[in-house]
Every structure is written in C-alpha cells, then in structure tokens.
Amino acid sequence: MDRLIVIGGGLAGCEAAWQAAERGIAVTLYEMRPSKMTPAHQSDQLAELVCSNSLGSMLRDRAPGLLKAELSTLNSLILSCAQESAVPAGRALAVGRETFSKLVTERVEAHPLISVVREHIGRVPRDGVVIVATGPLTSDELAADIASLVGQESLAFYDAMAPIVSVDSIDMSIAFRASRWDDGPGDYINCPMDKDQYETFVAALTTAERIPLESFETQDKKFFEACLPVEVLAVRGIQALAFGPLRPVGLFDPRTGRRPYAAVQLRQDNVAGSLYNLVGFQTNLRWPEQKRVFGMIPGLENAEWVRYGQMHRNTFLCSPSLLEPTCQWRGNPSIFFAGQLIGTEGYVGSAASGLLAGINAARFLRGQSLLVLPETTMLGSLMHYVSAERGDSFQPIKANMGLLPPMVPYIRKEQERRDAMVDRAEQDLHTFIEQESVL
Helix, strand or coil, X not given: CCEEEEECCCHHHHHHHHHHHHCCCEEEEEECCCCCCXXXXXXXXXXXXXXXXXXXXXXCCCHHHHHHHHHHHCCCHHHHHXXXXXXXXXXEEEECHHHHHHHHHHHHHHCCCEEEEECCCCCCCCCCEEEECCCCCCCHHHHHHHHHHHCCCCEEEEEEECCEEEHHHCCCCCCEECXXXXXXXXXXXXXXXXXXXXXXHHHHXXXXXXCCCCHHHCCCCCECHHHCCHHHHHHCCCCCCCCCCCCCCCCCECXXXXXXXXXXXXXXXXXXXXXXXXXXXXXXXXXXXXXXXHCCCCCCCCCCEEECCEEEEEEECCHHHCECCCCEECCEEEEEECHHHHCECCHHHHHHHHHHHHHHHHHHHCCCCCCCCCCCCHHHHHHHHHHHCCCCCCCCECCCHHHCCXXXXXXXXXXXXXXXXXXXXXXXXXHHHHHHCCC
C-alpha cells in the first residue's frame, strides 16, 4: 500500500492526514513534540491552539462562516472537533483549548490508517509523497532545509499570544457580561473605561518595557498586520485601540446606562469557563509589565494571570512563486505544502488548506486528477491568492469576502451582494463535488 508522509501535527497536518486516511491511504504523521518543543506550545497534544481560542464568525454571510460551511460540506475533522468542544462566544465559534486538542488527538491516533510518530524531522524526504504542514513554528533545521529545497529563503514575521486570567479574579462589580448590541447571551466579559482611564492606560502601554527579540528573530522585523501586538497598535495613535480591539460600539455599561469610552473584552478560554483571554491583547511586554499595565484595566486590578502573553517567530513561504493551487510545490509534484506555512492564516484557513492537501495527496497516490476548487468558493479563492498573486509584499491572509470574484452584473447593496456570493459559492461547491467525485 502506498504511504503518505505528513510532517506536522497541527491543525493542517491533522486535517491532511485524516482526509488522506479516509480515502484509504496509509499515513505516517510526524510530530516533534514533546521531544522538541516550540516557544509557544505547552503540551504534546496534536492541534494545540497557541494564540486565540476563537475560530471566527459562524455567520453565513461572513468569510469565516462561509469557509466553515465549506469545510463542513467537505467533512472536515478539525471543524467537527471544534463544534464538539465549543464554548460560548456569541456568533463566533470558540473552543475549549484542552478539550479541542484532546479530541483531535484521540480521533487521529485511533484512525486505523494513521500512525503517529513523535519524532523531529529535520529534512523534507525527497522520495515518496509528503505533505509539509509544520506551521509558523517550523524548527530552524527544517526551515533551513525547506529554504534550500525551494531555492529561496523562508520569510518571517512575528506573532504573539494574548494573556489569560482566572474568571474568579475579575471584579464583576466593575466588569459586566454582554455581547455587542445584546446580540445573544452575554458571552463576553467587558471591562469599561472612561476617557481618562483609557488615555492613562494607553500612555502606560506605549512606554512599557518589551521583551527583546531573540537573535534568530532579528533578521526581519515584520509584524503580521492581522495579529499586531497591542502595544505596537497603540503607538500608531491615541485612538488606535479605541477604534480597534477596545471599540465600545454596541456595549452599554449597566452602571451608567451609557456606552463606555472604551472597553476591553474577555472571551471564555476553556470548557469549564474558569479561564478568560483578553481579546486582541497579543503582546510582547515583559511579564511584570503585563501585570502592571494590564492591571490598570478596570475590573482586572487584582486579576490572577494564568498565562502571560508572549511573542514568537512565525515562518511562511512566498507561496505565489512556489505553489500550485493544488498545494503542490512546482519543483516536485510529490511534495505538498499546507497550513499557515503557505500563508493561509488563521485556524480555519490552516485546516482548510490541510484538507485540500490531504485530498490531493491521496488522489496523486491513486493516479487521479488533482482538485483545483472553483475560485468562487472561499477555499478556492484563498488557494488562488496564495498560488497566483504576485509581488514582494506577500503576507499571510485570512479568508475574506474581498477574495471572491465580483458578481456579474454588480449588485450595489452590500447585504444582497454578500448573500449572492454565498449562494454562488455553495452552488458551485456542490456542483464541483458531484462532477469530481470528491466525497
């Protein structure tokens, strides 16, 4: 029996291994943890989430919601496990980190055609069919080998994780539960600020001491715009946070009956509801500074900080010059790349490209034609972006409606246009599945 090698036990690697195995392909999945850990991971579980615990909107007319709907249609393992381990998050899909990772690990390890090997792979096999899905925290050794393989250096940007607090330590005489515009149950805890509190907080944040970047990280001081450290965003202007992660729109302080000047939101982080993370508060401040500055947030003055935020290097390929929309490397069609390593940013985007890589690797081994999804679908448009776009400014991207081709004729009203794009995507995906015998 032909065997597929998958390197990396994150969301993309697990999804790829599962999809190939479900199609009768024997898979060896290599994961270097726990023998070799990363700066961000804390456990040996597969598909461990190291940044936010949110997988984004579930709304049908939003890009993350449309992508989830497509993954559901394509029988995604990651989406199924996320839905089973969901925690309250309004109209978003958020998961209990430990429950989610444990569930994915159990499913993957129990599959009769998947062998999980806990071993660091420092070199991409040149023989056989392989999927490289090592993610943004690819080891230095493997990253160097990939660079030599594709003939160019890997690029790097910095990513950061938000701090987590114990819910019992939040002062609920100040903080309050609510979702924006009373949209569903109050799944978020909100810490309101008046103008003076906000400006004092921003002043402290912008002058707080940061952790120096490690020497291996100083080659390219490039931050990923979609996941900026909160202190970097604050430096851009006094109102940057008030119009960003601290925007108070749709929130009303029950103590005053008015909208606060700014508000820090906290989202449930585990199934038990005992831990909450600060939404949008990725940071590289020194840990004592985090306790001091974030302790200025009303309601968090005496918070118990279960995990402080930290920054780590994220590595990705300049995929447009390297990959086909099938996830194949143009230099060798038996080598596939998937996940955040190729620029499909975010948990759902990472799993989505892993799903496509797994299906196509299985089809490649069986001598079948490979799938290029319609660009009118969210996954198809995402893969088109990372394989067809050109330019020196390539950065990872999350699913967004702007990736989809415009409607012809053009529809002026935004909501009608969004609905039409979603209808088109769903119809085109179902037609494609039937024509190509995908499932």
